[in-house]
Amino acid sequence: MEYKREFDLILLGPTGYTGRLCAEHIVKNFPTDLKWALAGRSFGKVEDVAKELKNLNPDRAEPEVLTVQLTRDELHSLAQKARVLLNCVGPYHLYSTPVVEACASNGTHYLDVTGETLWIKSIIEKYHETAKSNGAIIIPSVGLESAPADMLAWALVKRIREELSCDTKEITCAIDDLKSSGASGGTLATLLNIFDNLSVFDILRAADPFALAASSPPKSVPSEPFAEKVLGVRSVRDMGTLSTAPTAIADITIVHRSSTLMPEFYGRRFHFRQFLRVRNMFIGVAIHVAFVIGLLLLLLPPVRWFLKKIIFAPGSGPRMEDSVNDRVEYRAVATADQNTSNPKRAIGKLRFQGTMYVFAGLLLAEAGMTILENEEKVKKVSRCGLVTPATLGQEYIDRLEKVGCQIETQVFKH
Numbered sequence: 001m002e003y004k005r006e007f008d009l010i011l012l013g014p015t016g017y018t019g020r021l022c023a024e025h026i027v028k029n030f031p032t033d034l035k036w037a038l039a040g041r042s043f044g045k046v047e048d049v050a051k052e053l054k055n056l057n058p059d060r061a062e063p064e065v066l067t068v069q070l071t072r073d074e075l076h077s078l079a080q081k082a083r084v085l086l087n088c089v090g091p092y093h094l095y096s097t098p099v100v101e102a103c104a105s106n107g108t109h110y111l112d113v114t115g116e117t118l119w120i121k122s123i124i125e126k127y128h129e130t131a132k133s134n135g136a137i138i139i140p141s142v143g144l145e146s147a148p149a150d151m152l153a154w155a156l157v158k159r160i161r162e163e164l165s166c167d168t169k170e171i172t173c174a175i176d177d178l179k180s181s182g183a184s185g186g187t188l189a190t191l192l193n194i195f196d197n198l199s200v201f202d203i204l205r206a207a208d209p210f211a212l213a214a215s216s217p218p219k220s221v222p223s224e225p226f227a228e229k230v231l232g233v234r235s236v237r238d239m240g241t242l243s244t245a246p247t248a249i250a251d252i253t254i255v256h257r258s259s260t261l262m263p264e265f266y267g268r269r270f271h272f273r274q275f276l277r278v279r280n281m282f283i284g285v286a287i288h289v290a291f292v293i294g295l296l297l298l299l300l301p302p303v304r305w306f307l308k309k310i311i312f313a314p315g316s317g318p319r320m321e322d323s324v325n326d327r328v329e330y331r332a333v334a335t336a337d338q339n340t341s342n343p344k345r346a347i348g349k350l351r352f353q354g355t356m357y358v359f360a361g362l363l364l365a366e367a368g369m370t371i372l373e374n375e376e377k378v379k380k381v382s383r384c385g386l387v388t389p390a391t392l393g394q395e396y397i398d399r400l401e402k403v404g405c406q407i408e409t410q411v412f413k414h
Contacts, residue, residue, distance in 0.1 A: 006081040007064070010039050010078065014039075017184040025362045027053045027057045028056060032060040032061070041069055047065050072101075072102070078102065083372060084108070085099070088112070090113075090190050091116070092116050104138060107134040110136065137371060137391075147389040148363075149330060150254050153171050156332060158394070160344075166337055171270075172273045172274075173251075174331055176329045179325060180355075181323040192311075206249055206253075208253075210253070217260075232291070233284030238345075240277050241280060242284065246291060255390075257387075258389075261391065326356060327353045328359070330350040344412065346411045347412060349407070350405065362400075366403060367392055374395045
């Protein structure tokens, strides 16, 4: 569906913590002839952000400021103005379903930074076919959840296919190193809000590793030993001691959607696991138990009420001066799908030095620019619809490496 697009890119929600950092990245790094706009419900607040951005780069034109209420008519009008819409309005399950509907209906490419697995599942069911028929590329979870894990897995699969000419059977990924100054108010508020309407059954549905898969899961996925399920800790070759990662639920489902959207690339038997590296078994068990207890406590309304009183307010978060030493490193080992007792393996690393919200902002912004510069290729690879960061391919990785995200892969020589 074609309309004359007034803007290359519209950022919806620039007054939030991640939205503001995403806008700053655009101002500092993108071409000055980019036609873009900032959109939000309050003209005054969005205009204030635009003025602050002007101070970061006085030589470039200010983005246009658009006022939009989250109604169907206004969102459809907004979507028709943009080639790509970056959405930072959360909690996504409360506010962003009509944004996705507008983009899917109008052939507008859409990206966000949600980690809300059940919401993603709902928009896949509602709008995947609509977006596909209108040529819209809709990619949720282009932030910390789940672009780093998804792109590292894609890079490893690519390495195995190029050097070993075969599919990939398994990838085990771990957050190998993490220092963060804390979560933003928006992230914490979203988490608590999700649990306001979440049941134990919903948690189990979200925890299904193939909850977002585009086809049936492979039958060859091995089950975890009982002790590992209960204690949440295991020792993995070349990875060390691993425990439960809070991001695993979101990341695993996105990677499995990537693999089932592109089975000819990943392989029909591919599966993915993600953990957190720990120093020893005792710490691993403690983290797993704390995570499970934390989830159960969040189901209790009084606990959520208390936490809402003490967290950052939405739109705020850690100070930049407290985040100078923040960093994250993912490490993963991929096993080739070879008919041998000792199949070849590849190792990969993804590193970023800086605050996690700056990282989330640049992940989102660079994904948008990848689509703008490689639209037809991404359409061909992704086949459009509700897809994943991995469909952006090497061009996305190349852009990320230029702004400080290092990704390395190599096949083991032994």
